[in-house]
Amino acid sequence: MIEYMNTLAERATATEVERVQWMQRFQFMKSLSYLLLALLSICSFVSAQEKGESSPGASIFKGKCVLCHGADGAGNTVLGKQLQAADLRSKDIRNRPDTELTKTVHDGKANMPPFADQLSDEQISQVIKYVRELGKAPPKKAAKKESLGRS
Numbered sequence: 642m643i644e645y646m647n648t649l650a651e652r653a654t655a656t657e658v659e660r661v662q663w664m665q666r667f668q669f670m671k672s673l674s675y676l677l678l679a680l681l682s683i684c685s686f687v688s689a690q691e692k693g694e695s696s697p698g699a700s701i702f703k704g705k706c707v708l709c710h711g712a713d714g715a716g717n718t719v720l721g722k723q724l725q726a727a728d729l730r731s732k733d734i735r736n737r738p739d740t741e742l743t744k745t746v747h748d749g750k751a752n753m754p755p756f757a758d759q760l761s762d763e764q765i766s767q768v769i770k771y772v773r774e775l776g777k778a779p780p781k782k783a784a785k786k787e788s789l790g791r792s
């Protein structure tokens with residue numbers, strides 16, 4: 642009889658332990674999925690920020706400038722190469738003051754068309770701000786692309 646009660650008690654504790662283990666596993670999975678969700682949203686936020694996708698300057702650039710200057714600003718497009726569009730990430734451009742770049746976009750320069758009638762002064766300053774962001778892109782990537790272009 643005592644033996645029988647002992648096995649019953651053993652079984653009971655065994656199932657109790659199992660139940661607690663399952664609860665722990667469930668809690669762990671739950672916190673893991675919350676963590677993953679949080680990570681995912683941080684990642685997408687950061688990458689959008691990096692690309693400046695949320696800024697008005699970015700959408701102006703995509704609409705009016707990529708044709709010649711390319712999405713990365715390097716000017717490696719068919720038209721950009723033909724017209725010899727400037728590499729907007731180059732040191733040369735980075736070193737020029739905003740006023741000069743604003744004037745170029747406003748009035749045009751050589752093959753670069755003027756945008757005075759298409760963009761307001763505010764839009765021009767927004768797009769220049771975005772051009773500055775392009776110039777800050779990781780130099781590693783830029784160097785790789787340039788060497789590919791030369792070969």
Ligand code: HEC
Nearest residue numbers: 705706709724725726727742745746750751752753754768
């Ligand atoms: C039709 C092609 C074309 C388009 C569209 C175009 N560009 Fe250009 N861009 C050029 C060319 C070509 C040059 C090089 C001009 C030169 O010879 O100095 C240039 C040069 C520039 C420069 C260098 C300025 C300097 O002082 O040398 C900036 C900045 C620039 N573009 C910004 C823009 C922005 C911003 C837009 C969109 C609003 C834009 N470009 C649209 C062709 C284009």
